[in-house]
Amino acid sequence: MSENIYNTRRKKLLEMMDDGIAVIASAVYQHKSNDTEFPFRQNSNFRYLTGLTEADSALVLSKKNGKTKQILFVRPKDPIAEMWAGKRLGPDKAAELTEVDEGYSINDLEEKLEELLPGHENLYVHLSERTDIADMARKISASLFHKKRAQKELPPATIKNVGALVERMRLIKDETEIAQMREAMIVTDKAHRAAMALAKPGVTEQEVNALMMYLFSKGPSQGSAYDNIVAGGNNACILHYIKNDEPLNSGDLLLIDAGSELNGYATDITRTFPVSGTFTGIQKEVYNIILDSQIAAIELSKPGNNSKMLHAKVSEILTQGLIDLKVLSGSVEENIAKDNHRKFFPHGTGHWLGLDVHDQNPYLVEGTNEPTPFEKGVIFTIEPGLYFPKELDNIPEELKGIGIRTEDNILITADGHENLSHMIPKTVEEIEEACKQDVKDFLF
Ligand SMILES: [Mn+2]
Structure with missing residues (x-):
């Protein structure tokens, strides 16, 4: 089976990155009024790297000591929510489909980032899109400096713009x-x-x-x-x-x-x-x-x-x-x-x-x-x-x-x-x- 195009793109992005960890978030639903939302449109960088059109997801790419890892976070399966708003892939299926190494629920993103951030020199986030995710990753990184377990492997001290790299690829x-x-x-x-x-x-x-x-x-x-x-x-x-x-x-x-x-x-x-x-x-x-x-x-x-x-x-x-x-x-x-x-x-x-x-x-x-x-x-x-x-x-x-x-x-x-x-x-x-x-x- 030939490698999917999104995997090829992610590998290329990893090559362009210095030692570091990138967090690239999907779009989220935008509230319109009461319980209705504006039509959903996927974040273009996230779509470019995964092909996925699901809301509330995130891609994490790690490059540490010459080793790389790709991790995807998507909404968990939920029969009732899916009955109202349509099928979700769920972490396992999404990981398989996109050929990433691991898939998790988006609800675990914060906890997983605490585990993943230490040992990377740079934190790559988008500086103007989904800044809530960028802020979250940066705060986790800052808090890890104060935790004992971060003594051996420090969290990233430098923030870089992942948008600039993906958007250069998209040219x-x-x-x-x-x-x-x-x-x-x-x-x-x-x-x-x-x-x-x-x-x-x-x-x-x-x-x-x-x-x-x-x-x-x-x-x-x-x-x-x-x-x-x-x-x-x-x-x-x-x-x-x-x-x-x-x-x-x-x-x-x-x-x-x-x-x-x-x-x-x-x-x-x-x-x-x-x-x-x-x-x-x-x-x-x-x-x-x-x-x-x-x-x-x-x-x-x-x-x-x-x-x-x-x-x-x-x-x-x-x-x-x-x-x-x-x-x-x-x-x-x-x-x-x-x-x-x-x-x-x-x-x-x-x-x-x-x-x-x-x-x-x-x-x-x-x-x-x-x-x-x-x-x-x-x-x-x-x-x-x-x-x-x-x-x-x-x-x-x-x-x-x-x-x-x-x-x-x-x-x-x-x-x-x-x-x-x-x-x-x-x-x-x-x-x-x-x-x-x-x-x-x-x-x-
Ligand atoms: Mn025009």
């Missing part, structure tokens, strides 16, 4: 991870096409969102990776507009930023298209400026390059566009030097993508101010946009109420890139064609 996606994202992208493509087919004057943002949620949930994806943005007209100028409750108007554009999620892996796609199916002259002009900048950034996506280079290229093309549109005057260089373009392009060009929609991977080379160079297996978004809110003074009247963004998901390959979302309509012609499709084609 490079392996084939299983890429496969999840490819599959999710098929659904995301379908949902964006369905939205283009459904949208017309009088239909609401809410209805378009509902259709996309239906398709994301129907599968094989398992819902949306983040709160969908379905923003008609001027609403597109609110970058994180998630109210999605207004009617769509003739002559307006509709900006949709929405992606499905599969087994925790996110897709993150934005398309902007005309509500009535045809771009106006000025909409087309702005759209193509953004598209040109995006295509230029995609072309720069290859090993060795970095996000800063892409952002510089996008900023240059968008700023030239703003000059052509008579929004800015002067040269590209002086406008960029004064950050004048930031008023209309206030966000970054993209972000890492993976188990989290804004994947927790390092943006800088450790200990430097240098951007992380692209290498085979990294995945990120490229999402330039321009926004001209109605409320803005001193811009041409015809631009007011236009907000456009185009976003694709890019995988770096050995000698270039692959656009994972290449199939989703993007040029003016492709979009106008997709708007003509019958929405019934997407329903069942």
